[in-house]
Amino acid sequence: MTTAAATAGGRTTKAKPATMAQALGRALRDSMAEDPSVHVLGEDVGTLGGVFRITDGLAKEFGDDRCTDTPLAEAGILGAAVGMAMYGLRPVVEMQFDAFAYPAFEQLMSHVAKMRNRTGGAMPLPITVRVPYGGGIGGVEHHSDSSEAYYMATPGLHVVTPATVEDAYGLLRESIASDDPVVFLEPKRLYWSKADWSPEAPAAVEPIGRAVVRRSGRSATLITYGPSLPVCMEAAEAAVAEGWDLEVVDLRSLVPFDDETVAASVRRTGRAVVVHESPGFGGPGGEIAARITERCFHHLEAPVLRVAGFDIPYPPPMLERHHLPGVDRVLDAVARLQWEADS
Amino acid sequence: MTVQELPGAAAYRPTPPPAWKPITDPAPLLPDPEPYRVLGTDAVADADPELLLRLHAELVRGRRYNAQATALTKQGRLAVYPSSTGQEACEIAAALVLEERDWLFPSYRDTLAAVARGLDPVEALTLLRGDRHTGYDPREHRIAPLCTPLATQLPHAVGLAHAARLKGDDVVALAMVGDGGTSEGDFHEALNFAAVWKAPVVFLVQNNGFAISVPLAKQTAAPSLAHKAVGYGMPGRLVDGNDAAAVHQVLSEAVARARGGEGPTLVEAVTYRMDAHTNADDATRYRVDSEVEAWRAHDPVRLLERELLERGLLDEAGVERVKESAERMAAALRDGMNADPELAPMDLFTHVYAEQTSQLQAQAAALRAELDAEQDHDEHGTEAGR
Secondary structure: OOOOEEOOOOEEOEEEEEEEEHHHHHHHHHHHHOOOOOOEEEOOOOOOOOOOOOOOOHHHOOOOEEEEEEEOOOHHHHHHHHHHHHHOOOEEEEEOOHHHHHHHHHHHHHHOHHHHOOOOOOOOOOOOEEEOOOOOOOOOOOOOOHHHHHHHHOOEEEEEEEEEHHHHHHHHHHHHHHHOOEEEEEEEEHOEEEEOOOOOOOOOOOOOOOEEEEEEEEEEEEEHHHHHHHHHHHHHHHHHHHHOOOEEEEEEEOOOOOHHHHHHHHHHHHEEEEEEEEEEEOHHHHHHHOOOOOHHHHHHOOEEEEEOOOOOOOOHHHHHHHOOHHHHHHHHHHHOOOHHHHH | OOOOOOOOOOOOOOOOOOOOOOOOOOOOOOOOOOOOOOOHHHHHHHHHHHHHHHHHHHHHHHHHHHHHHHHHHOOOOOOOOOOOOOHHHHHHHHHHHOOOOEEEEOOOOHHHHHHHHOOOHHHHHHHHOOOOOOOOHOOOOOOOOOOOOOOOOHHHHHHHHHHHHHHHOOEEEHHHHEHHHHHOHHHHHHHHHHHHHHHOOOEEEEEEOOEEOHHHHHHOOOOOOHHHHHHHHHOOOEEEEEOOOHHHHHHHHHHHHHHOOOOOOOEEEOOOOOOOOOOOHHHHHOHHHHHHHHHHHOOOHHHHHHHHHHOOOOOOOHHHHHHHHHHHHHHHHHHHHOOOOOOOHHHHHHHOOOOOOHHHHHHHHHHHHHHHHHHHHHHHHHHHHO
């Protein structure tokens, strides 16, 4: 997950340790510098630089009119962004925490997702909605929801979630440049994950809509995204001792969904586990498992399994380690893939 | 920070520490105790006769449009029509106060405002006919799509006006909402944002007495809807919504204020919905005939017509000419709506994303196959029948 060095304009730029938070901030900065129509707005994004400091320095560099502290009202923020986009701007909205985005759902569902369709293509809305999501940071209630299933179920939205520092930068740049609205889910427990990364010459990443094989293997495929990618990578390393050679697919984009990469992997390995921390019932894993079954039925040696968060409201922080799928739960699922032996 | 200072670090200064200064005298923001009127008062002497004649002609056309569209629902040509009969003065004034570069944000009942602004009468009805959601290019006419969820278009108006001002454009947004819509959170958030940002927006509330069946008294405990403005720090104006000259004047002043950089205004036009909520509603369940009759005496078309006839600005022949023009419009609307719209099923997939996802490509292919099979079947069927 690292780039040693990258080349820019003939000179070699040395990669340094950078966090995902820094890469996201850099992506916002570079987008704003490149395109004057890019505007950042949200709660505390200006003077404070955001509660996670993602927007740090943007107001200072570009002025309050391009990085704007808004009144505290998510529907108003996203609704205003709709109007700004109607007039030709590219708003990037920050929803401070996952569960704080719910007041803006009507704007997102009724207008952001549908405006291109309602107007017969005359009025696309290039809005990026940044949502720090998921648990694992010890947040109290309403600070750790995984809301991706709601967004995935809404046609008209792209749903993107990076798991690496490179993708955080590359996917956010692409989301802002996209003429379609993008819900950009930021796995907040990976904000401080590091990679050797060159801000001056960032490595190119696969575009939105493509999944990437992060680890090649032959025995089974772990399909995951965002905060669960490091869990799956660790599980794959641990599984070697058990004789399992696991492939790990990072989806990167939930909508559009990369059926091809996923199906190709499962056809190779014949076994699949979908791993995410949002609740399993009605969650992304069910959709993904169904898609795999439809495409790869004759290649499957075992049912597609899901490792997900429990079907409970996000638990209090002192209990969240029992809720979040960890390495052991993934390895248990992998063990259950020995279907023939058990049945 | 002003717009001119916009880019560059040198101009940056963080928001200063809070210095909360309450406005000790809210009086300048308060609406008049009674709705403002022009017709039948001394103020009418100052009104531009040409404007009054234009308002009259548009009101008559609007009334005829409502009648024609309602008739089309009975013939099954329209899925539904929320008539604005009785509210024509609000609709027409909203359209006529705006310059071409300005934007209108209508709700689902505001078809007339869109038509008076120049939209093709048939294109304006595609949403209600059911062939497409928005039958026009919003950017071409600077009319946002007719909005069905209540008050959700108001933040859009604020954002657009704000964006226009940031770009240095002299553009005002006028957003329309009903009395029921003022109870929605988006109404509150839009007004608050507009006031804080000093955005060039005018909010027009058409208080027509009922939110479907619920009267205003069960909707709000505020002294008037215009009073709500004070809490946001913007002026509220109360106007007789059946007095076209008054609505036009009050909205013109609000638009000028917005254009002059003085920020938003909330205008409450007190009017009455003469018809039911839509053709699917039974208004006799929640209101009495005597109330409707009382409002009939205050009909916006007759109020203006009487004024013009009394002052000799219009004669019976002039009234006839306006009626004939309205009849021609209605005939064109009938013809347009009686022509079956051409529907293209594959368009279902065309405007969801800039580029179709592979999921949509697969679904489009499946529908294409269904359509081809249907066509084959039809052709075969015809062959066999011969």
